[in-house]
Amino acid sequence: MLAKRVIPCLDVKDGRVVKGVQYVDFRDAGDPVEAARRYDEQGADELVFLDITASLEHRATMIEIAARVAEEIFIPFTVGGGVRSVEDIRQVLRAGADKVSIMTAAVYEPDLIDEAAERFGSQCIVVAVDARRVPRDDRDDSSLGRAPDEDIEWRVHTHGGTRPTDVDALGYAIEATERGAGELLVTSMDADGTRAGYDVELLRRISDNVGVPVIASGGAGSIDHMYEALEYGKADAVLAASIFHFQEMTVQDVKRALAARGVTVRL
Secondary structure, eight states, X not given: OOOBEEEEEEEEETTEEEEEETTEEXXXXXXXXXXXXXXXXXXXXXXXXXXXXXXXXXXXOOHHHHHHHHHHOOSOEEEESSOOSHHHHHHHHHTTOSEEEEOHHHHHOTHHHHHHHHHHOGGGEEEEEEEEEOOXXXXXXXXXXXXXXXXXXXXXXXXXXXXXXXXXXXXXXXXXXXXXXXXXXXXXXXXXXXXXXXXXXXXXXXXXXXXXXEEEESOOOSHHHHHHHHHTSOOSEEEESHHHHTTSSOHHHHHHHHHHTTOOBOO
């Protein structure tokens, strides 16, 4: 059985790591290179760096930070935000990143996924799916737990979660993998930063319908949340930010706790 991965996420804004709630109200969480070094030492399986305002501000992603991080750590890392073209992907990979995450550009120009996978290989192309539930008056979405019988729809948002679309998140996830995405980074905008748990129903429905690894993102606040995302949500990795950035627990704390529950992890 493949080991489940534990991945700290570093949202970067103006050169600093930040953490918000549902994509707003950001708090400073330190220097990205120092944080990367700390998580490498703690035994993180991978890291994800997301320039959260690059697409919104129509500028390139953080090539310089990627190059600095590559000099300091020995684990794989992904960089995303503001990636609009095959050339952007090439530059990020040349800077030292192992994978590149694409979101906004892939929604509006899905052929970019095909082109990138053909050029660089699916193994380094991560498609990010930022999804929000479509509200219904007859359904309580205050809890994002198990709801296998509920009729739920999710819509993709772009530009750092600021722009809603009519794109169905599940259908888009399937299409992205058919076009060559080697991994999906699935973030629940409803859960992001709340620390109330992942949207495990979103994770489960995507995982059941794609043949590539799914990274669970948005809502991690406890070991229970991570365990449920991996077991019920069938995610291949759990991504978290707040609990790591503000040093409530280390990566090894999480791995030991998951291992104690029978989850296969790299200790």
